[in-house]
Amino acid sequence: MQFALMIYHSPEEFAIRKNDYNDPHLGAWRAYYKALVEAGVYVGANALEVPETGTTVRLREGKRTVQDGPFAETKEQLAGFIILELPSVDAALEWAARCPGASISAVEVRPLAPEAMRRGFTG
Amino acid sequence: MNGSIQEDTHRTVERVARESYGRLVAYLSSHTRDVASAEDALSNALLAALTAWPRNGVPQNPEAWLLTTARHSLIDLMRHQQVALASEPTLLLLGEDSTEMILSPEFPDERLKLLFVCAHPAIDPAMHTPLMLQTVLGLDAVRIAHAFLVSPKTMGQRLVRSKTKIRDGGIQFEVPQERELAQRLDAVLEAIYAAFGIGWDDMAGVDQRGRDLAEEAIWLGRVLLELMPGEAEVRGLLALMLHCEARRPARRGPDGRFVPLLEQDSRQWSQPMIEEAEQHLAQAPSRGRTGRFQLEAAIQSVHAERARSGRTEWAAIALFYEQLIRISPTLGTRTGYAAAVGEANGPEAGLAALDGIDPDDVSAYQPYWAVRAHLLQRLGKTAEAAAAFDRAIGLAEDPAVRQFLLQRRG
Numbered sequence: 001m002q003f004a005l006m007i008y009h010s011p012e013e014f015a016i017r018k019n020d021y022n023d024p025h026l027g028a029w030r031a032y033y034k035a036l037v038e039a040g041v042y043v044g045a046n047a048l049e050v051p052e053t054g055t056t057v058r059l060r061e062g063k064r065t066v067q068d069g070p071f072a073e074t075k076e077q078l079a080g081f082i083i084l085e086l087p088s089v090d091a092a093l094e095w096a097a098r099c100p101g102a103s104i105s106a107v108e109v110r111p112l113a114p115e116a117m118r119r120g121f122t123g
Numbered sequence: 124m125n126g127s128i129q130e131d132t133h134r135t136v137e138r139v140a141r142e143s144y145g146r147l148v149a150y151l152s153s154h155t156r157d158v159a160s161a162e163d164a165l166s167n168a169l170l171a172a173l174t175a176w177p178r179n180g181v182p183q184n185p186e187a188w189l190l191t192t193a194r195h196s197l198i199d200l201m202r203h204q205q206v207a208l209a210s211e212p213t214l215l216l217l218g219e220d221s222t223e224m225i226l227s228p229e230f231p232d233e234r235l236k237l238l239f240v241c242a243h244p245a246i247d248p249a250m251h252t253p254l255m256l257q258t259v260l261g262l263d264a265v266r267i268a269h270a271f272l273v274s275p276k277t278m279g280q281r282l283v284r285s286k287t288k289i290r291d292g293g294i295q296f297e298v299p300q301e302r303e304l305a306q307r308l309d310a311v312l313e314a315i316y317a318a319f320g321i322g323w324d325d326m327a328g329v330d331q332r333g334r335d336l337a338e339e340a341i342w343l344g345r346v347l348l349e350l351m352p353g354e355a356e357v358r359g360l361l362a363l364m365l366h367c368e369a370r371r372p373a374r375r376g377p378d379g380r381f382v383p384l385l386e387q388d389s390r391q392w393s394q395p396m397i398e399e400a401e402q403h404l405a406q407a408p409s410r411g412r413t414g415r416f417q418l419e420a421a422i423q424s425v426h427a428e429r430a431r432s433g434r435t436e437w438a439a440i441a442l443f444y445e446q447l448i449r450i451s452p453t454l455g456t457r458t459g460y461a462a463a464v465g466e467a468n469g470p471e472a473g474l475a476a477l478d479g480i481d482p483d484d485v486s487a488y489q490p491y492w493a494v495r496a497h498l499l500q501r502l503g504k505t506a507e508a509a510a511a512f513d514r515a516i517g518l519a520e521d522p523a524v525r526q527f528l529l530q531r532r533g
Binding site for chain 1: 272273274277486487510512513514515516517518519520522525529532
């Protein structure tokens with residue numbers, strides 16, 4: 001089964017991260033990445049730019065609306081995601097607890113949609 | 124004034140609930156095997172106490188009051204559910220004599236049977252500890268879910284499923300016969316120790332939840348000792364938990380920094396707890412082979428010696444680990460052995476012991492990588508040590524441990 005670990009940050013944490021790549025947690029993230037790869041559970045991952053760089057597009061009755069900023073106006077925003085291949089949600093929660101994001105802010109664990117459904121999207 | 128009486132009553136209910144919960148659930152469910160209904164009935168009784176006791180005063184025997192009320196509620200519940208009609212005569216019988224029985228010293232304490240039911244081989248081993256925490260101590264599913272890193276909804280469902288299995292799966296409320304006692308008792312001890320381990324890992328001193336769970340486990344250990352005073356391994360487990368718990372104040376610096384065992388200030392260890400642990404170890408009757416928990420407690424006892432002698436007898440620790448590996452060759456035991464050998468005979472010997480472990484087994488086992496990194500660093504193998512440190516850092520859950528290792532890695 002594949003799971004997404006979605007890492008959420010507060011504006012303060014985004015500010016620290018943006019600061020010339022002097023993220024104080026960089027060492028922890030790097031080590032976590034290595035542990036995931038060595039354990040053979042890593043599928044993919046990426047970090048996102050700060051939420052202010054987002055632009056949200058909608059089409060309503062043929063009319064476009066374009067909005068500055070992220071889709072949801074919540075304090076904590078998606079900062080990155082990791083996809084893991086694991087036997088169970090229990091194992092996914094264990095990896096989420098080890099994720100530096102869990103002690104910095106929060107990590108949401110969600111299974112990817114079943115493979116048949118994903119294949120339906122990609123054809 | 125009224126408010127303070129209510130507060131007092133609230134506290135009394137909480138205290139009685141804590142002390143009597145397991146006794147009452149065990150007693151109420153031992154005939155019907157229906158743990159879930161017994162718990163429902165008891166929570167109804169506790170709710171009723173919160174209204175009745177401030178009004179009428181706390182009854183002379185609160186436990187008997189709760190049992191009587193819970194028993195009525197249980198009969199109602201069962202009639203309502205229209206199930207388990209066959210057990211109704213038992214329930215009625217239970218009802219007639221319960222008050223007298225609970226007042227007399229002969230009131231049977233069925234908690235031992237309940238502990239064996241929770242750790243029954245037919246129950247998923249992963250659920251042994253959660254079941255005990257809930258049925259014997261009355262912890263709610265949400266708190267258990269936090270501790271076990273499971274979603275509260277899932278934990279609730281798993282608890283319900285396990286209790287259904289107890290009720291419908293023919294699991295008997297009984298203390299196992301002599302020939303299977305050792306094995307069955309081991310499952311009970313294992314489950315209690317698992318609760319302690321979770322409390323122990325859960326960031327000492329920072330997270331109140333973790334601290335509580337270690338205390339709950341020690342409480343369970345004491346209950347078990349009260350019920351089985353003659354079992355050496357029960358004393359071994361209690362000694363082990365007390366030895367570890369004694370060091371809690373020393374595990375973190377004033378700034379929350381992680382302090383490894385060897386660097387702990389032994390003056391901060393709790394001497395009364397160490398003494399109690401030593402007494403249990405000394406009292407553990409040695410019949411035949413020394414059990415796993417006695418050996419683990421003996422290892423902790425050697426560490427505790429440092430408070431007196433100022434040094435750690437690593438050779439003795441390695442010897443105890445050797446015996447432990449023969450009984451229980453777990454990853455934890457083998458890693459502990461390698462660490463002890465590394466201190467007693469030098470880092471090469473420690474690494475050789477680590478190399479004997481199958482690499483596939485340790486890909487997500489943090490302590491292995493922490494010990495490996497430490498040994499490689501002592502040998503001056505900087506690059507290899509850094510790689511091992513990374514694994515240990517990446518697998519660490521506790522931010523204080525992560526920080527400590529990042530600093531050591533350099």
